[in-house]
Amino acid sequence: MLTAESIKKRAIELGADIVGIGDVNLFEGCDPQRDPRMILPKGKCVIGAGFRVPHGLYALMHSKTQYYNYLTLGVKYQDEERAEIFLLKMAGMIEDEGYDACVQRNVSNLKIKGDKSQNPELFDTYELKYAEAVAPGKPVPDVMMDFGQAAQICGLGRVGASGHVLTREFGPYVRFVFIVTDAPLAADAPFEGDLCDHCGKCADSCPGKAIDENGLDTWQCSVYYRGAGKSNPFMNDAALADEPEKDAILEGSKRFDAVSARAIYPKLKFLPNFSGYVPCLCGKACDYACYQHLKEVGSIGCK
Ligand code: SF4
Numbered sequence: 001m002l003t004a005e006s007i008k009k010r011a012i013e014l015g016a017d018i019v020g021i022g023d024v025n026l027f028e029g030c031d032p033q034r035d036p037r038m039i040l041p042k043g044k045c046v047i048g049a050g051f052r053v054p055h056g057l058y059a060l061m062h063s064k065t066q067y068y069n070y071l072t073l074g075v076k077y078q079d080e081e082r083a084e085i086f087l088l089k090m091a092g093m094i095e096d097e098g099y100d101a102c103v104q105r106n107v108s109n110l111k112i113k114g115d116k117s118q119n120p121e122l123f124d125t126y127e128l129k130y131a132e133a134v135a136p137g138k139p140v141p142d143v144m145m146d147f148g149q150a151a152q153i154c155g156l157g158r159v160g161a162s163g164h165v166l167t168r169e170f171g172p173y174v175r176f177v178f179i180v181t182d183a184p185l186a187a188d189a190p191f192e193g194d195l196c197d198h199c200g201k202c203a204d205s206c207p208g209k210a211i212d213e214n215g216l217d218t219w220q221c222s223v224y225y226r227g228a229g230k231s232n233p234f235m236n237d238a239a240l241a242d243e244p245e246k247d248a249i250l251e252g253s254k255r256f257d258a259v260s261a262r263a264i265y266p267k268l269k270f271l272p273n274f275s276g277y278v279p280c281l282c283g284k285a286c287d288y289a290c291y292q293h294l295k296e297v298g299s300i301g302c303k
């Protein structure tokens, strides 16, 4: 018999570092394009699992000694292999018991209709702006859950000022997957409190000033994630030489939107791109600073 305990035990066996179960009714009021009840109308709960990303990968970028292992083991492998194998094995366990398992991984390069933001980790993203609902009352496809909201409802963490989910176990160093299911599992309480104390260290550490009181500007982030700032060790005199605002770009004081960001992407190729993913040449300074801060104040602790 499938229970919350057996699901969590199996999730840990299959490599999840944290796991929680959220009541699907707590998504009431969210955008239908993000509502798991639109994915599985008979769904009863959402199973959430988090995979830690080693601190050492961030430390290597912080010391400016290595960048590719974060791209592969911190981003690509996590989303494309670890998450997928985990989800498919969990789905087999759930469906063997007669329930549906709608597995949800991070669809990194797609945005729901109306979402104008960017994913800095990728060459580019595509907004499903031409999608239309097939009938009244149906959402516009593809429905994509808000992983930050789902993590909170599953009791796993909460989005901080950096725009990233902060967890008690690993701070911001976690990537998530979810399963919407009609299995009648006991739900955990949503994440209580707020690990983010608005210390401002994520914003202060960003070479592109991409974080402010309004949250994360994903277009600004996408430019500096690719290394537009002076902290990028591959920056040299020849780079951006034809940019009249080069000094402002290096200082992080020039602002980028969707048009200007996409225009400068071709000039920000400091390392070979890898299977659609962009090398992180800001070193994820925001998350590194956040992790150090949360450790210092005792808000997080690795298992
Ligand atoms: S660095 Fe401080 S302000 Fe930024 S997300 Fe972490 S706790 Fe919040």
Ligand code: SF4
Residues within 6 Å of the ligand: 120, 205, 206, 207, 208, 209, 210, 211, 216, 220, 221, 222, 224, 225, 282, 283, 284, 285, 286, 287
């Ligand atoms: S430090 Fe990097 S990942 Fe963080 S907000 Fe700035 S550019 Fe984006």
